[in-house]
Amino acid sequence: MTTPPPTPAPPGRTTRPPTSSDTAGDRPAPLADDLRAKYLRAPVAALSAQLRALGYDDVTIDGVTPLHPASKLVGVARTLRFVPARPDLFASHGGGYNAQKRLFDSVGPGEVIVVEARRDPGSGTLGDILAIRARRNGAAGVVTDGGVRDVVAVTAVGLPVYCAGAHPAVLGRRHVPWESDVTVACGGTAVQPGDVLVGDADGVLVVPRHLAEQVVDAALAKEDEDAWVAEQVAAGHPVEGLFPPSGEWRSAYDAWRSTRA
Template identity: 70%
Template sequence: MTRSTTTSAPPPEGTPPPLSDDLREKLTRAPVAGLSAQLRARGLNDVHIDGLTPLHPEAKLIGTARTLRFVPHREDLFTAHGGGHNAQKRTFDTVRPGEVIVIEARGEKGAATLGDILAIRAHTNGAAGIVTDGGVRDVAAVRAAGIPVHCAGPHPAVLGRRHVPWDTDLTIACGGATVQPGDIVVGDADGVIVVPPALAEEVADATLAKEDEDAWIAARVAEGHPVDGLFPMNATWRAKFEAGDPR
């Protein structure tokens, strides 16, 4: 699909820098389950955006968070804030390459938070993905747009049935997790996780090292070795692993 040539708005003041190519490559290879384990080892247990389904489970989602918040529907507020170039449309119009739009919809599944037109707009702007704890309409067309999307499920109703698009670029709650602008968001078939930028390099390196270790253990189990003493490795197996001994 041809990228849009429309000039985007300048980034909000204080916007964190985009991911480096090196860190993005590491996170591409690091599974969400592995990142979860490494964050847990560092005391971070509440970094999972729960209750979502990927529309492209085979696609990796990696980017920095661009946040959008909906509040519960109220007729007078929707009249004042729901029409025109509202917060939802402004966010999709100004999302930048490498960003993931993360939407707080309070877990409300009774209305959509986006449809195909906005998914296409995000994709043409170079967005890395969309994460919403609300519904998505036009699901087949959104899937065909080619951008990774994780959502709470399909719903045919427009957002005005349950939501008022309210504000953007602030700390939000999505699927039970706190997400700040610039947080690193990673998703795959196992789910979506929020990685604090200050820990991202360390956690990515540790995850890849553990993946190498787990692959070695899996090969030994496939050879017929019992998991007792091997998973996790005792001192004997650890010495074999570190020596590169395949037996």
């Protein structure tokens, strides 16, 4: 019996070998509603201070700015890794229904697509069509250390996006979409699927998932303290012994906090 020849790939698509993105684990668990509500209240700066107190100094995604500075970004990470452009690699992985398109089709509510583009803004890593798809799927946002093309149209979609700047070139000028849902480096920071991504006008922070509740509770408690201190300073008190509270000021703050409890 003669073995039939393989079915050719549809026009516009290229065949490719399997990648780790094809066998990635289950999608990350979403944030509980109450935990998400806490993160929506917590400033990135306050969260950063609490992570630093735990020894986590390298958790900011550096070099990115928001297209919507007034919008808060909170969600769990889905990751996408690009490798440097090379003709043969783009032929095997870049065309057709590639890793980038598969991830934007599969992203779900409350998830943030985090893109490792090696801090290379020399081409777009997101355009308006994919931004529309992500928003329609309920994604919480996109963070990329590469460029965004069609930036006016992407901004108009309304999806929270942090990027390294605008660039008109298509993806293939610099990048090949390689794999998804693996540990990546975005803006010099390690991001794992399921990590909590939080962004505001100060920037984007990565909170390891196992620290999520501890960090946000400590940040909100410190925000309450800082708000009380700000009231005392606004009333004319010097910052010595007050910022942070110590001695009599600590006793005064503890007494004030007990009345609120």
